[in-house]
């Protein structure tokens with residue numbers, strides 16, 4: 327598939343654009359594979375060894391990322407139990423630059439309220455989760471329902487308790503005036519930055535679509551800006567090279583809202599191109615695949631200059647109630663000692679959320695459709711807990727809970743939700759582990775073992791199909 331001539335023409339004159347190199351890199355068929363390690367999980371017990379092993383053969387650090395690595399080739403990720411355990415996330419390297427955008431503009435040691443507005447499948451959200459402190463809040467939102475389900479799955483795997491996954495149109499957030507310290511908008515775009523990886527998308531590119539995306543980006547930004555507090559930071563990114571969706575959006579923002587553009591410091595060796603918009607000289611950073619090891623990307627940061635801070639009071643009545651003393655007593659042994667979480671109940675479900683974020687939780691639940699808040703702990707049946715899968719994958723779980731360690735083939739059987747035959751000397755709920763990472767639950771009964779891996783997450787592929795995936 328040939329690159330659209332209109333795209334090439336429209337990029338001519340953009341700083342760093344080199345038509346020959348651009349065509350060549352798209353024709354070369356080169357692929358870059360990169361992952362980001364979940365440092366919060368790797369820090370538990372002796373798990374670092376499994377990560378070291380995973381990264382051992384020829385991986386190298388991504389220079390702008392603390393936990394990002396290039397891999398020498400693309401493994402069949404679906405057959406690595408570690409990915410299902412949330413040990414790492416497969417993320418495009420350029421996108422990991424969001425780390426620089428956040429840490430250079432915002433003091434991440436402070437408690438923050440962060441909104442990731444266009445979040446599915448969760449690359450930026452899992453990154454943000456790793457960067458903010460445990461007493462900060464991340465609201466991870468996706469408007470499309472089916473994509474919100476994938477976002478939820480990836481957030482559960484990442485395991486942090488301070489995340490709320492919502493499924494709402496951006497206009498919903500207008501209710502939360504001046505609420506957030508940081509809003510990340512990784513906007514839906516015309517996608518030219520991903521042409522090398524998704525060749526079929528080339529045929530769908532058109533100038534008309536760039537224009538439609540530009541208009542949609544304006545609508546999303548206009549809905550989000552009221553929810554950013556004065557002094558708060560907006561991080562805007564696209565995977566489009568087009569000036570309309572990048573610099574022109576920056577100029578439109580500065581025309582429409584009271585925001586300042588924020589420059590970032592970049593190491594010249596990284597190969598990232600700094601640009602400035604025509605009218606307001608807003609700073610932007612563009613990633614070309616012939617200059618950096620990664621795909622096309624654009625990012626720009628702004629600080630809001632007006633609005634004050636939030637005066638929203640949490641509601642008196644909520645869908646959530648605090649768990650009773652008895653329920654808390656049943657759940658306590660399942661949690662790591664000293665976890666500063668409050669247990670909440672919604673109908674039969676118990677969830678854990680950081681104690682100090684109570685006001686934030688109640689406010690979000692009152693205003694936005696929440697798919698999942700914090701860590702789902704499970705349901706109480708009689709005097710026992712029926713544990714949720716999310717508890718197994720969370721960083722809150724008590725490390726003393728009885729666990730069984732599986733070899734790779736057994737772990738894959740478990741992840742396919744097949745029967746696992748193990749001879750265990752105990753009964754009841756048992757964690758399944760692979761290389762010390764929790765993968766899920768089984769329940770050991772007198773005459774069989776029940777596999778509690780979530781039905782809709784199970785691996786459906788067989789090894790034989792995987793040849794096609796990489797081919």
Ligand code: SAM
Nearest residue numbers: 444445446447448449450469470473512513514
């Ligand atoms: N941030 C994600 C990540 O790092 O994994 C990728 C986000 S993707 C570039 C843009 C997202 O915006 C998609 O999930 C898409 O469903 C969502 N989206 C599409 N139309 C939208 C709209 N009108 N308002 C808000 N989000 C929209």
